């Protein structure tokens with residue numbers, strides 16, 4: 001048995017896949033088990049940081065970067081559109097953390 005050396009690109013691809021799957025599971029459990037859902041988000045963020053992965057625009061607003069709550073618009077996150085400076089503001093209803101994106 002020998003170990004195949006993985007290059008950075010493959011590592012990143014695997015991480016991407018894992019993050020995607022974790023966010024999917026966080027989505028599945030956010031109602032029945034918010035604690036577990038939070039754990040998945042935290043793990044996803046850890047994996048993401050370990051390989052310096054950039055999330056897609058949709059993935060970026062799926063969980064809170066501060067308290068790792070899975071974000072459900074109107075339930076755990078407030079989404080506000082600021083037309084004046086063309087930004088969408090996401091405010092976590094649990095910890096108050098804000099993220100905003102231009103459009």
Ligand SMILES: [Zn+2]
Nearest residue numbers: 064067092095
């Ligand atoms: Zn939060």
